[in-house]
Amino acid sequence: MRLITTVNGYPEHQEIDFIWSGYEEPLxxxxxxxxxxxxxxxxxxxxxxxxxxxxxxxSARLILLHLPAFTDGRPxxxxxxxxxxxxxxxxxxxFGDVRAEQLDHLHRCGINSFILKxxxxxxxxxxxxGYFSKWYQPNISA
Amino acid sequence: MYQYNQDDQRxxxxxxxxxxxxxxxxxxxxxxxxxxxxxxxxxxxxxxxLAPMLRIAIPYGEVSAKQLRAxxxxxxxxxxxxxxxxxxxxxxxxxxxxxAMPDLLGRLAEVDMHAIQTSGSCIRxxxxxxxxxxxxxxxxxxxxxxxxxxxxxxxxxxxxxxxRKFKIAITGAESDRAAIAVHDIGxxxxxxxxxxxxxxxxxxxxxxxxxxxxxxxxxLEPKHLITYLTAVLRVYNQFGRRDNKxxxxxxxxxxxxxxxxxxxxxNNAWQTLKDGPETINEDSIAQFAEHFSRPNYxxxxxQVPSDGIITTDQPFERxxxxxxxAHQQPGYAAVHISLKRKGVAxxxxxxxxxxxxxxxxxxxxxxxxxxxHEQNIVLADVEQTxxxxxxxxxxxxxxxxxNRGLATDMICCPGGDYCSLANAKSIPxxxxxxxxxxxxxxxxxxxxxxxxxxxxMNACGHHHVGNIGILGVDKKGEEFYQLSIGGEPGEDARxxxxxxxxxxxxxxxxxxxxxxxxxxxxxxxEETFNQTLDRVxxxxxxxxxxxxxAS
Numbered sequence: 295m296r297l298i299t300t301v302n303g304y305p306e307h308q309e310i311d312f313i314w315s316g317y318e319e320p321l322x323x324x325x326x327x328x329x330x331x332x333x334x335x336x337x338x339x340x341x342x343x344x345x346x347x348x349x350x351x352x353s354a355r356l357i358l359l360h361l362p363a364f365t366d367g368r369p370x371x372x373x374x375x376x377x378x379x380x381x382x383x384x385x386x387x388x389f390g391d392v393r394a395e396q397l398d399h400l401h402r403c404g405i406n407s408f409i410l411k412x413x414x415x416x417x418x419x420x421x422x423x424g425y426f427s428k429w430y431q432p433n434i435s436a
Numbered sequence: 437m438y439q440y441n442q443d444d445q446r447x448x449x450x451x452x453x454x455x456x457x458x459x460x461x462x463x464x465x466x467x468x469x470x471x472x473x474x475x476x477x478x479x480x481x482x483x484x485x486l487a488p489m490l491r492i493a494i495p496y497g498e499v500s501a502k503q504l505r506a507x508x509x510x511x512x513x514x515x516x517x518x519x520x521x522x523x524x525x526x527x528x529x530x531x532x533x534x535x536a537m538p539d540l541l542g543r544l545a546e547v548d549m550h551a552i553q554t555s556g557s558c559i560r561x562x563x564x565x566x567x568x569x570x571x572x573x574x575x576x577x578x579x580x581x582x583x584x585x586x587x588x589x590x591x592x593x594x595x596x597x598x599x600r601k602f603k604i605a606i607t608g609a610e611s612d613r614a615a616i617a618v619h620d621i622g623x624x625x626x627x628x629x630x631x632x633x634x635x636x637x638x639x640x641x642x643x644x645x646x647x648x649x650x651x652x653x654x655x656l657e658p659k660h661l662i663t664y665l666t667a668v669l670r671v672y673n674q675f676g677r678r679d680n681k682x683x684x685x686x687x688x689x690x691x692x693x694x695x696x697x698x699x700x701x702x703n704n705a706w707q708t709l710k711d712g713p714e715t716i717n718e719d720s721i722a723q724f725a726e727h728f729s730r731p732n733y734x735x736x737x738x739q740v741p742s743d744g745i746i747t748t749d750q751p752f753e754r755x756x757x758x759x760x761x762a763h764q765q766p767g768y769a770a771v772h773i774s775l776k777r778k779g780v781a782x783x784x785x786x787x788x789x790x791x792x793x794x795x796x797x798x799x800x801x802x803x804x805x806x807x808x809h810e811q812n813i814v815l816a817d818v819e820q821t822x823x824x825x826x827x828x829x830x831x832x833x834x835x836x837x838x839n840r841g842l843a844t845d846m847i848c849c850p851g852g853d854y855c856s857l858a859n860a861k862s863i864p865x866x867x868x869x870x871x872x873x874x875x876x877x878x879x880x881x882x883x884x885x886x887x888x889x890x891x892x893m894n895a896c897g898h899h900h901v902g903n904i905g906i907l908g909v910d911k912k913g914e915e916f917y918q919l920s921i922g923g924e925p926g927e928d929a930r931x932x933x934x935x936x937x938x939x940x941x942x943x944x945x946x947x948x949x950x951x952x953x954x955x956x957x958x959x960x961x962e963e964t965f966n967q968t969l970d971r972v973x974x975x976x977x978x979x980x981x982x983x984x985x986a987s
Binding site for chain 1: 443444446447450451454458471474475557587588590591592593594595596597598599670673674678705708709712713714
């Protein structure tokens with residue numbers, strides 16, 4: 295589990311290969327022909343459908359999962375599905391409206407790295423993970 | 437009832453500590469208001485018209501005498517000495533102060549109570565049959581499953597930010613007293629030659645778009661309950677609408693997808709979860725069931741009215757006939773205590789009432805009581821020979837009204853007197869209707885009739901499923917009320933039909949009276965309100981209701 299710091303709280307553009315959003319075909323950011331043998335980085339929007347990107351998961355190294363608002367539950371289910379349904383074992387990094395109070399639940403859904411929203415206190419944020427000594431559900435891990 | 441272990445208590449303490457820190461941060465300006473709002477909602481705290489409102493969970497309605505006493509003390513120490521039982525088996529305080537909330541939650545935690553997820557877009561309090569474990573028509577006790585669901589839904593990491601609130605109800609009896617068809621998920625325990633199973637209903641709900649749920653699984657093996665519900669919630673979390681909060685409930689999604697497609701999506705999501713780590717093994721459900729084992733009943737025989745136990749005293753006989761229900765255990769009865777009293781808002785109790793109920797629960801019912809979704813109280817395990825004594829004791833606290841299921845047993849939300857969402861007041865309407873029944877004779881003659889009042893279309897008073905439903909609407913700043921008739925909450929659940937134009941506050945109780953008179957005039961022997969309505973048609977009721985009213 296790690297905390298990533300970026301300039302504006304968003305991932306660096308140059309590292310993203312694909313972006314999935316809704317039902318659409320992915321947006322290609324890098325020339326995939328040249329990079330076909332290297333593992334890729336996928337950005338997944340909250341409204342993305344797993345059916346659309348599942349064939350790219352085998353070669354994926356990193357998934358950037360967008361939390362558009364801290365009240366949006368979709369990325370939680372997407373993360374849980376990536377782990378449980380698609381058995382994705384790589385890094386899932388959440389970014390967007392990521393606040394300290396969210397970290398524990400995000401982590402328990404299988405997300406293992408975080409880009410905090412600007413202005414959140416990084417040090418206290420990580421302390422939130424594992425705050426409770428008991429949970430009533432099994433954790434989903436990478 | 438469920439007994440907390442050390443882990444449960446520690447968890448609750450940590451939750452209190454967490455909220456104390458969040459409140460401190462908010463009050464110091466370190467936590468933004470929009471974020472704190474969501475955090476406090478998930479701890480039951482609304483900011484209301486006049487003050488904060490705290491909704492305290494009473495899981496599936498079971499409450500101990502000790503907890504009732506603690507609630508009484510809390511209403512004195514943190515509020516104005518009274519509280520309100522809700523239609524979801526919870527209890528609400530109307531005047532707590534925000535800065536005192538962490539202390540208040542701490543006091544609740546001392547008696548294993550909390551306000552976790554009693555509001556916010558998450559899984560709310562699990563509700564059930566108030567006669568669970570004692571009802572004579574019971575197939576299986578739903579409480580072990582309700583507790584299992586309570587634990588599973590508590591701070592579920594994946595389902596804390598749903599498109600909208602999510603309500604689950606469960607019943608294990610032939611007669612559905614939990615109104616499962618008007619819940620986001622309704623569960624019905626049944627059995628056949630192969631054993632117990634669940635019927636899973638989804639997409640019911642009241643509010644702005646009232647809908648009766650649909651059954652998407654007619655035979656779910658109990659061991660799959662958690663994994664299957666996870667699949668339902670996952671589909672909803674992913675596809676439920678988030679662009680419009682009035683279209684965000686699961687019922688809208690189920691309706692849009694259609695029952696078959698929704699069921700197929702759930703089934704698809706379920707395949708990876710099925711038989712996984714959250715499959716319920718027999719040992720674990722047996723452990724839950726131990727918490728709900730039968731109390732130490734005495735070996736008694738059923739009393740019959742003729743053997744001298746039941747006196748000829750009129751008020752007692754009437755109360756017995758109306759408020760006392762049959763029990764699984766010979767010699768015992770379940771007693772319904774009405775919180776619909778003249779001069780008191782429906783479902784309201786004072787600190788003294790709570791303490792009296794605690795004492796009576798201790799003395800007559802193994803120290804436990806139940807809250808009903810009709811906003812009344814049940815003592816589930818009373819020895820039949822002690823009923824006259826109990827009736828007398830109830831009378832000393834103005835808790836002996838014999839109106840279970842009658843017209844004055846109205847379901848009523850707090851309405852515009854308290855709630856900031858309300859368009860109109862509800863409590864004075866209930867009081868005005870109450871006044872139209874001059875004596876008990878009149879309403880006994882009228883017989884079973886449900887009147888449900890909501891102050892706005894959020895429908896906390898479940899007006900859609902009342903035989904007579906009353907909905908407060910705002911007409912250019914004036915309080916008006918829309919009427920619907922023919923609703924029904926149970927196993928034959930149906931949504932009432934709108935009668936006609938809304939009527940002014942000063943008229944509403946008279947319109948209700950004309951509706952009840954119309955029913956009495958047209959009914960045949962033993963015909964219910966809805967049966968009469970179905971036979972004679974809505975127009976007959978409509979013309980009776982609006983007679984003499986300026987249109």
